[in-house]
Amino acid sequence: MSRIIMGIESSCDETGVGLVRLAANGTVELLADEVASSVDQHARFGGVVPEVASRAHLEAMVPTVRRAFATAGLSMSAVDAVAVTAGPGLAGALLVGVSAAKAYAAALDVPLYGVNHLAGHIAVDTLQHGPLPEPCLALLVSGGHTQLLRVDDIAGKITEIGSTVDDAAGEAYDKVARLLDLPYPGGPPIDKAAREGDPNAIAFPRGMTGPRDAKFDFSFSGLKTAVARWVEAAQARGEEVPVPDVAASFQEAVADVLTAKAVRAATESGIGTLVISGGVAANSRLSGLAADRCAEAGIELRVPRPRLCTDNGAMIAALGAHVVAAGCAPSPLHLSANPALPV
Numbered sequence: 001m002s003r004i005i006m007g008i009e010s011s012c013d014e015t016g017v018g019l020v021r022l023a024a025n026g027t028v029e030l031l032a033d034e035v036a037s038s039v040d041q042h043a044r045f046g047g048v049v050p051e052v053a054s055r056a057h058l059e060a061m062v063p064t065v066r067r068a069f070a071t072a073g074l075s076m077s078a079v080d081a082v083a084v085t086a087g088p089g090l091a092g093a094l095l096v097g098v099s100a101a102k103a104y105a106a107a108l109d110v111p112l113y114g115v116n117h118l119a120g121h122i123a124v125d126t127l128q129h130g131p132l133p134e135p136c137l138a139l140l141v142s143g144g145h146t147q148l149l150r151v152d153d154i155a156g157k158i159t160e161i162g163s164t165v166d167d168a169a170g171e172a173y174d175k176v177a178r179l180l181d182l183p184y185p186g187g188p189p190i191d192k193a194a195r196e197g198d199p200n201a202i203a204f205p206r207g208m209t210g211p212r213d214a215k216f217d218f219s220f221s222g223l224k225t226a227v228a229r230w231v232e233a234a235q236a237r238g239e240e241v242p243v244p245d246v247a248a249s250f251q252e253a254v255a256d257v258l259t260a261k262a263v264r265a266a267t268e269s270g271i272g273t274l275v276i277s278g279g280v281a282a283n284s285r286l287s288g289l290a291a292d293r294c295a296e297a298g299i300e301l302r303v304p305r306p307r308l309c310t311d312n313g314a315m316i317a318a319l320g321a322h323v324v325a326a327g328c329a330p331s332p333l334h335l336s337a338n339p340a341l342p343v
C-alpha cells in the first residue's frame with residue numbers, strides 16, 4: 001500500500017508545498033513541488049526581512065497548497081500524513097507553516113510530523129538519486145547555513161561535524177555581490193560574472209585552514225572583508241573594478257575551502273558518499289571542483305538539481321516520507337516552531 005505525504009516549508013522566504021508518494025518498498029516519488037517566493041520583496045533591502053517574509057507566507061500558503069494538489073491531480077482526502085518544517089529558521093515565518101500544517105492534519109485527521117529543515121535539504125536528494133547510502137556525509141550550503149553533517153540515519157541520526165563560525169557561504173555571496181553592485185540574491189550573478197574572469201587573478205584568503213583551526217569548521221567573514229578592502233583599494237587608485245576577476249577569485253576561494261574540507265572529512269571517516277545541497281550547491285564552480293576532488297578520492301558525489309537544492313516543500317515531504325517509513329512517532333498537535341532547532 002502506498003501513502004501520500006504532504007510537506008510544508010516556510011522557514012525563510014519560500015512558501016513551499018510538496019506531495020510525494022511513499023511506496024510499500026520504501027521508494028519515494030515526487031508528485032508536486034510548488035513554491036511561492038517573496039525574494040523580490042526583499043531584493044531592495046539586500047536580505048530577507050522577517051516581517052515581510054511572514055506576511056508573504058500568510059498570503060501564499062493556501063493558494064500554494066491548492067496548486068500542489070492540482071498539479072498532482074489529487075484531492076486533499078488522499079493525504080496520509082502532513083510533514084512541516086519545525087525549524088531552524090525565522091520564528092514568524094516558521095509559525096505560518098506550522099499553523100497551516102496543524103490545521104490540515106487536524107481537518108484531514110492524519111498524523112503531523114514536525115521535521116528539521118536541514119535534514120530536509122539532504123533527504124531531497126532521494127527524490128532524484130534514490131535511497132541514500134548510510135552513513136554518508138552532507139555539505140549543506142545555503143544563505144542561512146554552512147554545515148558538514150554525518151548522516152547515519154536520515155530519519156533520526158544526523159551529527160554535525162563542522163559549521164561556519166561566522167557568515168554562511170550564501171551570505172558571503174550576497175554580501176560580495178553588494179560590494180560589486182550586483183543584484184540580490186548574489187549567488188547567480190557572481191556565478192555568471194565569474195565565467196568571464198580569472199580565478200587566479202587575486203589570491204583571496206582561505207578561512208580556517210591554518211594548522212590550529214578546527215578541522216571541519218568554516219569562516220567566510222575574513223574573505224568578505226578581503227574582497228571589500230581589495231575593491232576599495234582599486235577604487236582609491238581610480239581604477240575600474242574588474243568584476244569578473246574579483247567574482248571568479250572569490251568564488252574559487254569559497255569552492256576551494258568547502259570542497260577540501262568536505263572531501264577530507266569523508267576520507268578521514270571512511271565515508272564513500274558526499275551529498276551537497278542548499279542554494280549554493282547550484283554554484284557551477286563548487287559542483288565542478290567537488291566532482292574533480294571526489295573522483296580523485298574515490299567518493300561518490302550527489303548534487304540534487306538546482307530546483308531541489310533551494311528551499312522547497314518537496315524536501316520536507318521527502319523527509320516526512322522517510323520519517324513515516326521509519327515508524328517514528330508523530331508530533332503532538334501543540335507542536336511549536338523552534339527557530340534554533342538543532343539537527
Ligand code: KG4
Binds near residue numbers: 141144173185188311
Ligand atoms: O537554500 P536557499 O535557497 O535558501 C536558504 O535557506 O538560505 O539558498 C539561498 C542562497 C543565497 O545566498 C544565494 O545567493 C545562494 O543560495 N545561491 C548561489 C547560487 N544560487 C543561489 N550561490 C552561489 N552560486 C549560485 N549559482
Ligand code: ZN
Binds near residue numbers: 121278310311
Ligand atoms: Zn534552506
